[in-house]
Amino acid sequence: MYKNILFLLLPILPLSSNAQNLTLEDLWLNGKYRAEYTPFFNWTPDGQHYSDMDKNEKGLPSVHLYSIKGSEGGELTALMPQDLPDSVSFEDYILGPDQQTILFSSQEESIYRRSSKAYYYIFDTKTGTLAPLYELKKGKISYPEFSPDGKKIAYVRDNNLYITDISTHKEKILTSDGKFNFIINGACDWVYEEEFEFAKAFFWSPDSKRIAYYRFDESRVKEYNMQLWGNIYPTDYRYKYPKAGEDNSQVSLHCALLDENKTIDIDATLAGEREYFPRMRWTGIAHIVSYYRMNRLQNKLEIIHYDLSQKKSSTPYTETDSAYVEITDNHFYLNGTEDFIFTSEKNGFRHIYKYSQKENQVQPLTSGAYEVAELLGVDEKNKLVYFISQEDSPMEKHLYSIDLSGHKKKKLTKEKGVHSISFAPDFAHYTDTYASFDHPPVMLLRQTGENTLPKVMSSNASLREKLAQANLGKHEFFKFTTSQNTTLNGWMIKPANFSPAKHYPVLFTIYGGPGSQEVLDSWKGPNFIWYQLLAQKGYLVVCIDGRGTGGRGASFKKITQHNLGKYETEDLIEAAKYFRAQSYVDSSRIGIFGWSFGGYLSSLCITKGSNYFKTAVAVAPVTNWRYYDNIYTERFMGLPKDNSKGYDENAPAYFADLLKGNYLLIHGTADDNVHIQNAIEMQRALIKANKQFETFYYPDKNHSLYGGNTRYHLYKMITDYLLKNL
Numbered sequence: 001m002y003k004n005i006l007f008l009l010l011p012i013l014p015l016s017s018n019a020q021n022l023t024l025e026d027l028w029l030n031g032k033y034r035a036e037y038t039p040f041f042n043w044t045p046d047g048q049h050y051s052d053m054d055k056n057e058k059g060l061p062s063v064h065l066y067s068i069k070g071s072e073g074g075e076l077t078a079l080m081p082q083d084l085p086d087s088v089s090f091e092d093y094i095l096g097p098d099q100q101t102i103l104f105s106s107q108e109e110s111i112y113r114r115s116s117k118a119y120y121y122i123f124d125t126k127t128g129t130l131a132p133l134y135e136l137k138k139g140k141i142s143y144p145e146f147s148p149d150g151k152k153i154a155y156v157r158d159n160n161l162y163i164t165d166i167s168t169h170k171e172k173i174l175t176s177d178g179k180f181n182f183i184i185n186g187a188c189d190w191v192y193e194e195e196f197e198f199a200k201a202f203f204w205s206p207d208s209k210r211i212a213y214y215r216f217d218e219s220r221v222k223e224y225n226m227q228l229w230g231n232i233y234p235t236d237y238r239y240k241y242p243k244a245g246e247d248n249s250q251v252s253l254h255c256a257l258l259d260e261n262k263t264i265d266i267d268a269t270l271a272g273e274r275e276y277f278p279r280m281r282w283t284g285i286a287h288i289v290s291y292y293r294m295n296r297l298q299n300k301l302e303i304i305h306y307d308l309s310q311k312k313s314s315t316p317y318t319e320t321d322s323a324y325v326e327i328t329d330n331h332f333y334l335n336g337t338e339d340f341i342f343t344s345e346k347n348g349f350r351h352i353y354k355y356s357q358k359e360n361q362v363q364p365l366t367s368g369a370y371e372v373a374e375l376l377g378v379d380e381k382n383k384l385v386y387f388i389s390q391e392d393s394p395m396e397k398h399l400y401s402i403d404l405s406g407h408k409k410k411k412l413t414k415e416k417g418v419h420s421i422s423f424a425p426d427f428a429h430y431t432d433t434y435a436s437f438d439h440p441p442v443m444l445l446r447q448t449g450e451n452t453l454p455k456v457m458s459s460n461a462s463l464r465e466k467l468a469q470a471n472l473g474k475h476e477f478f479k480f481t482t483s484q485n486t487t488l489n490g491w492m493i494k495p496a497n498f499s500p501a502k503h504y505p506v507l508f509t510i511y512g513g514p515g516s517q518e519v520l521d522s523w524k525g526p527n528f529i530w531y532q533l534l535a536q537k538g539y540l541v542v543c544i545d546g547r548g549t550g551g552r553g554a555s556f557k558k559i560t561q562h563n564l565g566k567y568e569t570e571d572l573i574e575a576a577k578y579f580r581a582q583s584y585v586d587s588s589r590i591g592i593f594g595w596s597f598g599g600y601l602s603s604l605c606i607t608k609g610s611n612y613f614k615t616a617v618a619v620a621p622v623t624n625w626r627y628y629d630n631i632y633t634e635r636f637m638g639l640p641k642d643n644s645k646g647y648d649e650n651a652p653a654y655f656a657d658l659l660k661g662n663y664l665l666i667h668g669t670a671d672d673n674v675h676i677q678n679a680i681e682m683q684r685a686l687i688k689a690n691k692q693f694e695t696f697y698y699p700d701k702n703h704s705l706y707g708g709n710t711r712y713h714l715y716k717m718i719t720d721y722l723l724k725n726l
Contacts, residue, residue: 059089079128
């Protein structure tokens, strides 16, 4: 299972004599260049073991437990019944706190981006007993979670919150008013799930005696109607989607006291007094719950502590911002206290702070002109805070530690690129998944504070060997300064046989949304192969991070406030001008491709920037921010009634008459995120302006456009379009 690590630290091997050209079939149909991951890896609560799972041809699982000390451990599911019905095929597992109870999911069904539901079975590794967690005829459930003591499991079904006692298999309902499109208990509505980035909305207390949860009243939220086309008569799917300026769900916070069989309110203030509760968690004290409260414009954040025993609240921290206060999961409480470690951008860059209740003060632990990308946790035993930092470069992410007084900062990773870290609960070990632009991901198991040779969990050695046989182009990072004196970062892939004496067409690939970063020394996944395929066909593939993107501080990111699209488009036009001036570029053949926010910018570039771009491909673009959800849109644009000019001046649909070049517009008809209404309104505007364009719709596909042959079909269409029009 484990191999020597030394060869993994090398880039892709030099091109062999029997070099092969890349194909879309190998990329999207055959899986030839698919990277290897370990998706079922889980730490155990004791920090001394980890588990993973594989499946046989019938879908029956084998869950293995491994000791971090070197022994291979054993198979936890050796007693699993082998004569299960064909319909029972397990997709995933959750290992209980006692490491002897396993919860398996079957027939998983995706709902939105982060939500899903499935049937669940519970397996006792001691007795070999497998049984449904509940009466399956009641339907699928979402977000099952063990209580910290391992005796109960909580979950959501049909918008209500339930618990099942593992020893008796008795189910108990905690809420009863849940109803689709009206009331949700313990799960998020669509806009919270998408924009505050969580779907499970209930939280066990550390002592397993309480469950704090959200309640969403969607009654006032308007419905969006999406037709599904798979039947003789199309099916209407209606769900609550609050667009910019429209009403939100009425959200309140509650707590079920399990021993007392009652529920109390945590925060049920009137709608006018607050708008959002973007986070809730327990403090280091079992009867004190913490939650965030924000106003509609998201430029004021309160962190509130509610004492359930005294039924009193306090507000230890408040932050305001001229633009918005960002919401992250960078927040950890110290055991037995209300003290917490968190990040904030309040001094211009995202940094780490410590709140101390006794002194009632906030102390910075890090500072400087660089970003802390992620707060990973606090090792209280050794008084260390672990975090991911971009101190070396905005284009790299490395693991660091610092003590709780803000001293002894130490960089812990050395391999160039981007590191993703997962610590064991005791912080004695961690997995380090790192990659760079030309280096597929490697997952290592490391011992904290030791320089011993790590264990290789996955190496992607096979992928590296395949890439060594391909005719890959060279990549390089670059900087350039715009006419507005802004320095921007970028990367470029050149054909393997690049000659400065030739003139090459250029394709920009762009996302560019607020706080995002594409110009990272990181593995680009399947897109890396596609970019290399285009380079083999004679294209320069270029990406830049313009103003509004992350990694370079709050002022660089928040300059786009109230004017989404304006500065980003200006920077893309500046980039086009920069490349037009290069001797090796065919200045008449510059194109752009983007998806979602990138599709929005591609649409702006082929209209407002039509003098500089010949061809644009826009996948699932927003074409008018009035059609997008309110949490995201108002965070960056304010309310439509207060910023009508900002909404109008950067809506591609309002500039259709400026189109000169080639424009391909692609959308999924079942896109619950960026509605197909955006594409239709863009079409309407282009037809009114008597502009020719091409469009394609993917029936019953969502924002991600995947499943079956969809991705192959999509990228073949885009590739053929670029070859023809660029």
